[in-house]
Amino acid sequence: SQQGEEDPQALSIQEGENATMNCSYKTSINNLQWYRQNSGRGLVHLILIRSNEREKHSGRLRVTLDTSKKSSSLLITASRAADTASYFCATDEGAAGNKLTFGGGTRVLVKP
């Protein structure tokens, strides 16, 4: 079963626009991570936000975390065609090891 649910499932925007996707989860977490996947290849780690953090930035990426609502958002500013990919949130509940529980992903298409 999957812990998180991403919303929307798919997103189509023009180059230069911002893309926002949301993730909700069900249990307490140690941290939440966002990954990108191009065309069924391996996942690329984007950003990790710990449960005691509320916002984090990395380049054109901004992630927020609201543990009271068990939700997170990923904002990609000034999107580029190369940002076309599937984006997944993954929660680390802090159990033995650092097992990640992924959501179903948001498929983003950035049109040139």
Next chain:
Amino acid sequence: ETGVTQSPTHLIKTRGQQVTLRCSSQSGHNTVSWYQQALGQGPQFIFQYYREEENGRGNFPPRFSGLQFPNYSSELNVNALELDDSALYLCASSGISGTGGREQYFGPGTRLTVT
């Protein structure tokens, strides 16, 4: 490039057969996790190995088994293959197990098709 490699890239097997997938972790990483990703879905955790011992398992039957070697590379074995085992199998390595809070570095995956 993450430094995590997987082999083979693609594999076609027949129902009932057995398969072994391989993963080499990133240099310095002692923890390897395996995930199964069905088409159009997010990855699902199969199990994790830390210093050659299983360190957590997801909701997968015992016919999914694994090994980790002294050099921290790992194998995933699946016996009695079923059609539903068709998926992308992802290996991920990370630096420290048990502490949480670590990003994982994924390999490119092995695409398994069971016919």
